[in-house]
Amino acid sequence: xxxxxxxxxxxxxxxxVINTLLYMFRFRGNNRAFxxxxxxxxxxxxxxxxxxxxxxxxxxxxxxFLFHFYYILQFIFLTLFYEELLKKKWMYAVLLIxxxxxxxxxxxxxxxxxxxxxxxxxxxxxxxxxYSIIYLYKYLHNTNEYLVINxxxxxxxxxxxxxxxxxxLVFNMEIITRYGYQLLLNVNNVLYLGLQFLIFVAWWKNYxxxxxx
Amino acid sequence: MVEELLxxxxxxxxxxxxxxxxxxxxxxxxxxxxxxxxKRIIKSELEKANLKIANQKNVLQATIITQEEERKxxxxxxxxxxxxxxxxxxxxxNMLSLKDISSEETNKIANSILKVTGNVLESSRKxxxxxxxxxxxxxxxxxxxEELCEEVADTNTFQVDCNIEYPEHFLxxxxxxxxxxxxxxxxxxSIKYSEATKLNLHSETKEDRxxxxxxxxxxxxxxxxxxxxKGLGMSGIENRVAILxxxxxxxxxxxxxxxxxxxxxxxxNED
Numbered sequence: 248x249x250x251x252x253x254x255x256x257x258x259x260x261x262x263x264v265i266n267t268l269l270y271m272f273r274f275r276g277n278n279r280a281f282x283x284x285x286x287x288x289x290x291x292x293x294x295x296x297x298x299x300x301x302x303x304x305x306x307x308x309x310x311x312f313l314f315h316f317y318y319i320l321q322f323i324f325l326t327l328f329y330e331e332l333l334k335k336k337w338m339y340a341v342l343l344i345x346x347x348x349x350x351x352x353x354x355x356x357x358x359x360x361x362x363x364x365x366x367x368x369x370x371x372x373x374x375x376x377x378y379s380i381i382y383l384y385k386y387l388h389n390t391n392e393y394l395v396i397n398x399x400x401x402x403x404x405x406x407x408x409x410x411x412x413x414x415x416l417v418f419n420m421e422i423i424t425r426y427g428y429q430l431l432l433n434v435n436n437v438l439y440l441g442l443q444f445l446i447f448v449a450w451w452k453n454y455x456x457x458x459x460x
Numbered sequence: 461m462v463e464e465l466l467x468x469x470x471x472x473x474x475x476x477x478x479x480x481x482x483x484x485x486x487x488x489x490x491x492x493x494x495x496x497x498x499k500r501i502i503k504s505e506l507e508k509a510n511l512k513i514a515n516q517k518n519v520l521q522a523t524i525i526t527q528e529e530e531r532k533x534x535x536x537x538x539x540x541x542x543x544x545x546x547x548x549x550x551x552x553x554n555m556l557s558l559k560d561i562s563s564e565e566t567n568k569i570a571n572s573i574l575k576v577t578g579n580v581l582e583s584s585r586k587x588x589x590x591x592x593x594x595x596x597x598x599x600x601x602x603x604x605x606e607e608l609c610e611e612v613a614d615t616n617t618f619q620v621d622c623n624i625e626y627p628e629h630f631l632x633x634x635x636x637x638x639x640x641x642x643x644x645x646x647x648x649x650s651i652k653y654s655e656a657t658k659l660n661l662h663s664e665t666k667e668d669r670x671x672x673x674x675x676x677x678x679x680x681x682x683x684x685x686x687x688x689x690k691g692l693g694m695s696g697i698e699n700r701v702a703i704l705x706x707x708x709x710x711x712x713x714x715x716x717x718x719x720x721x722x723x724x725x726x727x728x729n730e731d
Contacts, residue, residue, distance in 0.1 A: 380490065383490075383491075383494045384494070387494065387497060387498050387501055388498075388501060388502075388505070398491055401487060401490075401491070402484065402487050402491075405483050405484075405486075405487050406480050406483045406484050406487065408483075409476060409479050409480050409483060410476070410480065413472075413476050416472065427472075427473035428473075430473060430477075431473065431476065431477075434477065434480060
């Protein structure tokens, strides 16, 4: 069972890298939203690879500081992505306010850098989930190429809020066995695979064939 | 694995897992909700589009029928007023070509030909005039409508009261023709069906809008049943009003004549 999840985790990373490459190949000739999304994929893939390199190559126990890069950069790029799709200027204001809150947190407690940040994760991912619902509502009448990606982001970000938000609690508790903690990470991995799969489906449906626009 | 999960130590993990499962279920519910709403909206939009197409088909059909009726009428007019008379001319001319014919007879035949050709000329002018009144093209809507009123008044069966005020270039040429046809149709209906004695056409500009008011004192009709029956004349008026992007109201009831108000906005394209 442990082995299976190990493979799953590696597979998720490989899948993520493949998707990133696929999107990068279609970078030219697509619209701004596509470009922003591709940059987001690249950033996330780099963070993922960093995390696994640290895990396998360098014997560091705590790679949690990467997690801060993950959710903050994810929030920035996905806000830009949804702003491009929804054309709502107030999203920039939300972006600045949330970044302000997180900066304030870091100033208050710099040690937070090596722990999970439940509040930050909840706010950033929650905002993106709300954007994705607004997007669903906006495109109720007609279809759009990002519908599948949107549903993937909606599911993954909604369900992973809880996993990341409970990170500190689970991580610090003596009573909880290593197994329980691992189980949560594995659930996260499965969900993440789902997201990558949907991103791949979106690519397959919309961009696999070179189209002349 | 199950035993491990059920142990007290793992209760927090359990709760978190259950909460995640609930979130996923809720997420699914939201996505399905949007999916089915979307389906329904698309379906209703399709129905709307179909209705629109059906309506357009009706309009097209009405247009074709009107066109055919009009052709029939023109053919009849040509046949009655021109062909038959030209026949007489041809016959007379044939007689002229006969050798044993006295000069007195020649004079008589020539006079007859002259008279008949004069008639034919008058008829053809009248037919052309009916098809497209030259006044409208040359002197504009106001003059054309006044002429129309005079023509109806000349029949001496109606007392026509015409009071037209039309700012020039308020409408384009095409739109003017539509208005003219609408008024013509209203007069025609009154003449044909209403048994009216007084006809009244009045127009004025109010707050940048041109308002036509037409009334007669005929026997009137039930508007809602007439709308269902949709005679060609009425649907023609409605189509023209739609093309003009104007609004119209028809008020009538049996025994009370008819009152039609047509409100027009100024033409957008300046020409």
